[in-house]
Amino acid sequence: MGVHYDMSEASTIGWQTSLNPLTPAEWSELLAEFADGNFYQTHAYGSVSWGRTSLTHLVVREADIARAIAQVRQIRLGRWFGVAYVRWGPCARRRSETWNSAAFREALASLSREFVRCRRWVLRVVPNLFQEDEQASTALQVLQETGFQKDEATAPYRTLRVDLRESLEEIRRRLDGKWRNQLNAATRNGLEIEEGNDEALFRRFLGLYDEMMSRKRFETSVDVREFACIQEQLPASEKMRVALAGQSGQLHAGVVTTAVGHTGVYLLGATGQDGLKSKASSLLQWRMIEYLKGAGCDFYDLGGINPEANPGVYHFKSGMGGVEVHQLGRFELSPSEARRRLLHWAERWQKALRRWRRKIGR
The missing domain is CATH 3.40.630.30 (Gcn5-related N-acetyltransferase (GNAT))
Structure with missing residues (x-):
């Protein structure tokens, strides 16, 4: 049975969302507005680590104020398949404000509509939240209600x-x-x-x-x-x-x-x-x-x-x-369980290939 995901036709009333590549200056200005902004959401990190052409940027606004943002890595795997990856995001806590669960939900729903429903890709997010944070239980509930599954095979970041x-x-x-x-x-x-x-x-x-x-x-x-x-x-x-x-x-x-x-x-x-x-x-x-x-x-x-x-x-x-x-972990949303399993198989094969190449000194 396939994984379920949010089927909303449009953003909730009151939210305005955009998903477009932004310039380093534009993204830096937005990121500075968020207390849960972080190094792994910077434009420079994404450009160097993943390639600038692979990046796009989600902005969720309410009355022209950015309430949630996410830098997304887009990985195309063939003509009809791909992965959208958000590391340590979406960010949903503006400076001097509390974490916004509604904006976090809308960010996940918007990413789901674009990448899972429209493109039929796997969506993978690693929220910048820890199990010990007061908002952890709410975030887990939002992830569950929007159809995400925790990847139990990947150990959460521990620090x-x-x-x-x-x-x-x-x-x-x-x-x-x-x-x-x-x-x-x-x-x-x-x-x-x-x-x-x-x-x-x-x-x-x-x-x-x-x-x-x-x-x-x-x-x-x-x-x-x-x-x-x-x-x-x-x-x-x-x-x-x-x-x-x-x-x-x-x-x-x-x-x-x-x-x-x-x-x-x-x-x-x-x-x-x-x-x-x-x-x-x-x-x-x-x-x-x-x-x-x-x-x-x-x-x-x-x-x-x-x-x-x-x-x-x-x-x-x-x-x-x-x-x-301990971070909440890595969560995935897929149009079907078969695609999710295919992605995991391909990643295991790639890791095995890298280990083999290191072993023979290539």
Whole structure:
């Protein structure tokens, strides 16, 4: 039996919706209006990671005010099939306002009408909401009522989130005792911190990152060069924040964060051999807490955790006083169960092919 989806003929009375590719400047201006805007919804991220021609933009308005938005990646798979993908969206919480469940529903319904009903594609969304958020149960109800199914085969994003709404004194008090001691030691070590958002700082970070990767020799799916290209395209208001710590001209550690929306996110980190002794990473993470709080962020997302696969990083992050949270997950809407299964089969085959190519060194 096929998956059911919203069959409304038109937008609910009072809503005006549009779905068109917008320029980087147009989209950036809209994204800045939303507290749940985020790095993965920026035009630069979509253009570099997916290709600018694959992007389109949904805007749901009420009385000429944007109430929900979503950047959509369009993936055509043959002449009659494709996937529409929304990562960390739709955004439905304007700054200084509460999350708008009605606008969220209308955004999902509009995407459904275009991609599932008209094009017969699979629609895939990963909302920027966590199971621990107060609006989680409402969002899950809306997703269910609009016909979406949760993809149980994909593990939801799991992270630690530091609450920045308290004073810096209270945030520091919540640090694990050992972590706080490392921060105090790093402060006494006389490290010099450089920070900003220019490309030169990012290039210096890349050098340190390459040094760390050659030392640790582990595989990663993260393409730091892609992040460098994104940084070049981001407008000033959305640029990533780079912070480097060193001594006597030698870099010890570096971090890269984003402050788009009300939640800052830790994106990249690197520690040199000297940094392991100087505890420079602790100093930089505290500096990012200060920066993000000053930038108006309510939370600091520590960039994901995997205690089983990466216990060392988990141990470090768990000392920062954050609370473990889990995203709602990935949800799909399809014109038929057969198309949904076909998509999953094709993705499994593609992953197997990539693993085989890596194994033979191609």
